[in-house]
Amino acid sequence: MNRYPILSDTIRLLEPEQSISRERKTVLQPLIDYIQQKVTDKQAINLIFICTHNSRRSIFSQVWAQVAAFRYGISDVYCYSGGTEATAVFPKVIETLSEQGLNTIRLSEENNPVYAIQYSDTAFPVIGFSKKYNHLYNPIAGFGAIMTCSEADGGCPFIAGAEKRIAITYEDPKLSDSTPEQSTVYASRSLQIATEMFYVFSMIKKDSDAN
Numbered sequence: 001m002n003r004y005p006i007l008s009d010t011i012r013l014l015e016p017e018q019s020i021s022r023e024r025k026t027v028l029q030p031l032i033d034y035i036q037q038k039v040t041d042k043q044a045i046n047l048i049f050i051c052t053h054n055s056r057r058s059i060f061s062q063v064w065a066q067v068a069a070f071r072y073g074i075s076d077v078y079c080y081s082g083g084t085e086a087t088a089v090f091p092k093v094i095e096t097l098s099e100q101g102l103n104t105i106r107l108s109e110e111n112n113p114v115y116a117i118q119y120s121d122t123a124f125p126v127i128g129f130s131k132k133y134n135h136l137y138n139p140i141a142g143f144g145a146i147m148t149c150s151e152a153d154g155g156c157p158f159i160a161g162a163e164k165r166i167a168i169t170y171e172d173p174k175l176s177d178s179t180p181e182q183s184t185v186y187a188s189r190s191l192q193i194a195t196e197m198f199y200v201f202s203m204i205k206k207d208s209d210a211n
Contacts, residue, residue: 003121007101011071014191016199028196030166032203034144035074039204044076045069046143050159054083054130055090057148057170057193063097063126064194067119068201079126080143082133088112089130090174096186100194134160168196 002008038045047065051058062081069077094115098104103118116125145162150169159165176185
């Protein structure tokens with residue numbers, strides 16, 4: 001029984017190969033290369049998605065990258081997120097992910113709540129909460145740092161412990177807050193990020209693919 005029918009429908013609509021421009025594929029290629037090298041070397045793949053407040057774009061990216069890795073059978077992928085400062089996950093992000101078929105569970109009630117975001121009955125949920133990128137929850141070495149906003153990319157020139165730093169920036173959906181377009185903008189940004197993360201992992205060749 002599929003407990004995630006809406007998520008399955010969302011994924012079917014992504015069409016990553018057709019909907020991403022050639023220019024954008026060039027932006028995504030360094031992340032593909034980083035992940036592919038890890039797979040080839042049979043090493044764990046640790047990814048930290050970084051944005052200023054770790055409240056919107058980096059959370060979307062963390063979740064969809066983990067879902068994409070699972071969907072394409074790329075094992076030993078561990079997706080995290082962080083910011084240059086800690087705030088809180090913006091509630092509209094969680095609402096959007098829920099509407100797109102993920103099961104979101106609030107685990108704590110403080111001002112910076114922790115969420116479990118489930119996408120499968122056979123995989124650990126993504127744990128999402130706002131934190132600095134060097135928080136103890138995240139790996140401190142041997143990871144790829146993916147900068148999801150230009151502010152963090154420009155304002156944080158050095159990421160301690162990062163093996164590779166990759167800029168894949170997105171427009172901030174915060175611009176739509178308190179407007180009638182908010183739901184549409186957040187849904188669109190989430191789907192854009194999902195599409196690109198699915199494209200990235202669809203390009204990874206596993207050992208079994210070469211046999």
